Structures are given as C-alpha cells and as structure tokens.
Amino acid sequence: MIPLSEGQVPFSADAVIIGGGINGLTTARELAKQGLKNIVILEKNYIGSGSTGRCGGGIRQQWTTEENIRLAQESVRMYEEMSADLGYQVFFRQGGYLMVTESETDLPALRQAAALQNQCGVLTEFLQPQECLRLVPDLDTSNLKGATYCPKDGTAYPFAVVWGYAKACHKLGVNIHIRTTVLDIEMDDGRIKAVVTDRGRITTPVVVNCAGPWARDMAAKVGVSLPNRQERHEIMVSESLKPFLDPMVISLSNGIYFSQSLRGEIVGGIGDQSEPHWENPDDFNTNSQLRFAVRFAKALLAYYPRAAEVRMMRQWAGMYDVTPDHRPILGSVPGLDGYFHICGFSGHGFMLGPVTGVRMARYITTGRQDDIITSLSLDRFEKGEIQADGFVVG
Ligand SMILES: Cc1cc2nc3c(=O)[nH]c(=O)nc-3n(C[C@H](O)[C@H](O)[C@H](O)COP(=O)(O)OP(=O)(O)OC[C@H]3O[C@@H](n4cnc5c(N)ncnc54)[C@H](O)[C@@H]3O)c2cc1C
Known part of the structure; x- marks a missing residue:
C-alpha cells in the first residue's frame, strides 16, 4: 500500500506539483532524486485519474521530428529498466509498432522518417505490404502500400506505471495528496508564493503545472495563456484471447x-475528426459512444477480418491536451520565477513522460535548459518556430 494523504495539506513545501498523472509523478520523483526535499503532489481525484489512466499505453519511437524521436528513444530506455528501477512490475512489452499506410503519397514520409529514426539509433525498417505478414500473419494487406516497423516499440500498463512511480516517490519522502484540488496560485512581485487548495494553503517558491487537460486553467491562474485545447478520444477493449x-x-x-495486452485483450482506438473541441475540461463527459464503437469495429475488421468473431467487452473515453503542433509545452515563463509547465502532450504523453520528468527536474533544480526543452518552450508559438510532427495518429 502506498500511503496517500486525504487530509490537510502542509503549510509549506519546496515544490508543489499539480497533477498525479505520469508527468507529475515522474517529475516529483526525479526532483526528489536530485535532492530536492519537501515535495508535495496535489491530485484532485485519484492517481492516474486524468489522461494517464485512460490511455492506450503505447510507446513508440516512430516520429518525424528529431525531438520526439529522441525523447521517445530515451523513454524506451527508461521503460526497459522501469520495473527494476521502481521495484514495481509495469508490464512493459516490446512487441514493436507496425505503422501502415494505404496511400502511396505517405511512402516518402515513411521512408524519410525511418532514415531519421535510424540516424538517431532507432532500429526502424521499411516494409513492403507482404512483408507485414511475417509480423501479423492475418493482417489484410490488400489495401496497404507500405509500412515501417520498429521492434523496440511497445506498451506498458498505465496504472502500474503511475502506482510504481507513486511508490518510488513515497520512498523518497514525496508527499502525495489525493482528492485535493488546487483552487488558486498566489504570486508576489513576479514570483510564485503559494498554492491554495480546498484542504489548505501551501507556501512554496516552485509550482510545476502537470495538470494535463486542466493545465491551461492552471496556467491562467498565473496569467499564462496556453494555446492548448482538449480533444475527446475513446478506447475499446475485447475479451481475452490467446496471444496472436x-x-x-x-x-x-x-x-x-x-x-494485444498481456491479458490477451485487443485494445485499440481511432481518432474522430468530428469530435468537438472542449473549452472547459470539466464539461467533458466520459460516456462511451456507439458511434466510436462502430467506427472502431469497421476499421479493425478492414485490417484484421478474423476479429469479426471477437466480443468487445468495454470502452471508455479520455482527453488529449492538444497543442497547435501536437508537441508538448515544457519549461518556464520569463518574468515568472518558480513557475514551470509540462503539458500539451496531445496523444503521446505516456510514452514521453518518463524522460520529460528527468529533463525537467534537472532544469528546475539547476536552471540549465537543454536543447529539447528550449525547442519545446511556449514562446515557439509566438516566434512562429512551429515544427509539427507528421506522425500524429489516433
Ligand atoms: C484515449 C487515450 C489514449 C491515449 N493513448 C496514448 C498512448 O497510447 N501513448 C501515449 O503516450 N499517450 C497516450 N495518450 C495520451 C496520454 O494519456 C497523456 O498525454 C498523458 O497521460 C498526460 O499525462 P499528464 O500527467 O500530463 O496528465 P494527466 O494524466 O491528465 O494528469 C493530470 C492530473 O492533474 C489533475 N488535476 C487537474 N487539475 C487539478 C487541480 N486543479 N488540482 C489538483 N489536481 C488537478 C487531474 O485530476 C489529473 O489526474 C492517450 C490519451 C487518451 C485520452
């Protein structure tokens, strides 16, 4: 059992992390590892209750931008060691990612991306449609034009990851408060002064905004305007089947x-352009929709006809915290001492979370930006230095 407090918050902390998802937990753990004492995580619901506990657990290095490739590559290395590192089984399985296309026009981008990934040291290969059958024998390749495959990509179990990190945080003395909502952030002369919650006020010089889909609201409390918007996405899970x-x-x-999960379930999703964008994440509903079930089933059968006999067991919805270029926003804001944000991961914060926590904790404790944090800073939108990744899928 990991002791999680639901009582009064402490009067002061050296750093307050808002959000008990993967980014809040990894950052808190790394801050503690780097010697920061008296860290408090505030989570308004339960650990993993935001996007993290609703995600597909996918971890891939197949991207078109070097930042995403490098972050994912470093995260994969961390996922490979994670169960041992945290002393907690996170069920990371490297079954690879097979990225397929039905369009000739995608082929140059797939080849180019594979070349960039190879340059970064990622073992991606380009495959002809028929070659996909050695990986997925019953795949319907009739409409496929090509694919790329990286054997080191994989999946992990999101709740195990957050519980593992929560346990590791607790071991290092991090105070985790659940069912505790941040109501306000106080500033004094351009500096962070305190965080006000429904369970008391904490004086602190450092606030890290890891509030996922609510990050924009948290940032607004200190006058920072984030361009993030929220998008609803759903997942469907089948009955358990023999490994195939x-x-x-x-x-x-x-x-x-x-x-296919380690429990044998088919787990999957499909994006829907017609989903409305949500202005207020608290208006968002997590009801499951038949429209999604039908779209997913049709698309699944087109690629994998043998799934026709499979029973679907459950589905759920969650939110993506989406930025204009679908890449995260990291770093700090000039003129606002002690405020940091780690948000805007769109559909890939689970895979990028572990290494982001390491890099951001280093930045917070030493003030040394690294090249990736610099290129993912908020001011890239103002400067027009936007480089969208071409492989935003789902
Ligand atoms: C359907 C779906 C599938 C996805 N699949 C993948 C995938 O396969 N791979 C991948 O890498 N990513 C995936 N993602 C994206 C991924 O889930 C997110 O990018 C990632 O989990 C973000 O983590 P986070 O810690 O930043 O935010 P969250 O997990 O959302 O955590 C933020 C936390 O902040 C808390 N909070 C908010 N406001 C307050 C407040 N005022 N006070 C206190 N606490 C507050 C929330 O309760 C929440 O728990 C998927 C997302 C969805 C919805």
Missing part, C-alpha cells in the same frame, strides 16, 4: 491503432 498479435498496428490512413 505481437506489434501495435497503427494506420496513418485512418488513425486506428490496436494491440
């Missing part, structure tokens, strides 16, 4: 992704 599918299959053409 190693890689995560993901389509650049229609956005479907599906894999």
Whole structure:
C-alpha cells in the first residue's frame, strides 16, 4: 500500500506539483532524486485519474521530428529498466509498432522518417505490404502500400506505471495528496508564493503545472495563456484471447491503432475528426459512444477480418491536451520565477513522460535548459518556430 494523504495539506513545501498523472509523478520523483526535499503532489481525484489512466499505453519511437524521436528513444530506455528501477512490475512489452499506410503519397514520409529514426539509433525498417505478414500473419494487406516497423516499440500498463512511480516517490519522502484540488496560485512581485487548495494553503517558491487537460486553467491562474485545447478520444477493449498479435498496428490512413495486452485483450482506438473541441475540461463527459464503437469495429475488421468473431467487452473515453503542433509545452515563463509547465502532450504523453520528468527536474533544480526543452518552450508559438510532427495518429 502506498500511503496517500486525504487530509490537510502542509503549510509549506519546496515544490508543489499539480497533477498525479505520469508527468507529475515522474517529475516529483526525479526532483526528489536530485535532492530536492519537501515535495508535495496535489491530485484532485485519484492517481492516474486524468489522461494517464485512460490511455492506450503505447510507446513508440516512430516520429518525424528529431525531438520526439529522441525523447521517445530515451523513454524506451527508461521503460526497459522501469520495473527494476521502481521495484514495481509495469508490464512493459516490446512487441514493436507496425505503422501502415494505404496511400502511396505517405511512402516518402515513411521512408524519410525511418532514415531519421535510424540516424538517431532507432532500429526502424521499411516494409513492403507482404512483408507485414511475417509480423501479423492475418493482417489484410490488400489495401496497404507500405509500412515501417520498429521492434523496440511497445506498451506498458498505465496504472502500474503511475502506482510504481507513486511508490518510488513515497520512498523518497514525496508527499502525495489525493482528492485535493488546487483552487488558486498566489504570486508576489513576479514570483510564485503559494498554492491554495480546498484542504489548505501551501507556501512554496516552485509550482510545476502537470495538470494535463486542466493545465491551461492552471496556467491562467498565473496569467499564462496556453494555446492548448482538449480533444475527446475513446478506447475499446475485447475479451481475452490467446496471444496472436505481437506489434501495435497503427494506420496513418485512418488513425486506428490496436494491440494485444498481456491479458490477451485487443485494445485499440481511432481518432474522430468530428469530435468537438472542449473549452472547459470539466464539461467533458466520459460516456462511451456507439458511434466510436462502430467506427472502431469497421476499421479493425478492414485490417484484421478474423476479429469479426471477437466480443468487445468495454470502452471508455479520455482527453488529449492538444497543442497547435501536437508537441508538448515544457519549461518556464520569463518574468515568472518558480513557475514551470509540462503539458500539451496531445496523444503521446505516456510514452514521453518518463524522460520529460528527468529533463525537467534537472532544469528546475539547476536552471540549465537543454536543447529539447528550449525547442519545446511556449514562446515557439509566438516566434512562429512551429515544427509539427507528421506522425500524429489516433
Ligand atoms: C484515449 C487515450 C489514449 C491515449 N493513448 C496514448 C498512448 O497510447 N501513448 C501515449 O503516450 N499517450 C497516450 N495518450 C495520451 C496520454 O494519456 C497523456 O498525454 C498523458 O497521460 C498526460 O499525462 P499528464 O500527467 O500530463 O496528465 P494527466 O494524466 O491528465 O494528469 C493530470 C492530473 O492533474 C489533475 N488535476 C487537474 N487539475 C487539478 C487541480 N486543479 N488540482 C489538483 N489536481 C488537478 C487531474 O485530476 C489529473 O489526474 C492517450 C490519451 C487518451 C485520452
């Protein structure tokens, strides 16, 4: 059992982290490892209750921008060691990712991305449609034009990851408060002064905004305007089946992704352009929609006809915290001492979270920015230095 407090918050802290998702937990743990004492995590619901506990657990290094490739590559290395490092089984399985397309026009981008990934040391290979059958024997390749495959990509179990990090945080003395809502952030002369919650006020010089889909609201409390918007996404899970599918299959053409979990379930989702964008994440509903079930089933059968006999067991919805270039916003804000944000991960914060925590904790404790944090800072939108990743799928 990990002791999580639901009582009064402490009067003071050296750093307050808002959000008990993967980013809040990894950052808190790394801050503690780097010697910062008296760290408090504030989570308004339960650990993993935001996007993290609703995600597909996919971890891939197949991206078109070098920042995403490098972050994912470093995260994969961390995922490979994570169960041992945290002393907690996170069920990381490297079945690979098979990224397919039905369009000839995607082929140059797939080849180019594979070349960039190879340059970064990622073992991606380009495959002809027929070659996909050695990885997924019953895949319907009739409409496929090509694919890329990286054997080191994979999946982990999101709740195990957050529980593992929560345990590791607790071991290092981090105070985790659940069912505790941040109501306000106080500033004094351009500096962070305190965080006000529904369970008391904490004086602190450092606030890290890891509030996921609520990050924009938290930033607004200190006058920072984030360009993030929220998007609803759903996932469907089947009954458990004997192991038959190693890689995560993901389509650049229609956005479907599906894999088989260690429990044997097919787990997958598909993006929906017609979903409304949500202005207020608290208005968002997590009801499941038949429209999604139908779209997912149709798309799944088109790639994997043998799934026709499979019973679907459950589905759920969650939110993506989306930025204009679908890449995270990291770092601090000039003129606002002690405020940091780690947000805007769109559909890939679970895979980028572990290494982001390491890099951001180093930045927070030493003040030394690294090249990735610099390139993902908020002012890139103002400066027009936007470089969208071409492989945003799902
Ligand atoms: C359907 C779906 C599938 C996805 N699949 C993948 C995938 O396969 N791979 C991948 O890498 N990513 C995936 N993602 C994206 C991924 O889940 C997110 O990018 C990631 O979990 C973000 O983590 P986080 O810690 O930043 O935010 P969150 O996990 O959302 O955590 C933020 C936390 O802050 C808390 N909070 C908010 N406001 C307050 C407040 N005022 N006071 C206190 N606490 C507060 C919330 O309760 C929440 O728990 C998926 C997302 C969804 C919805």
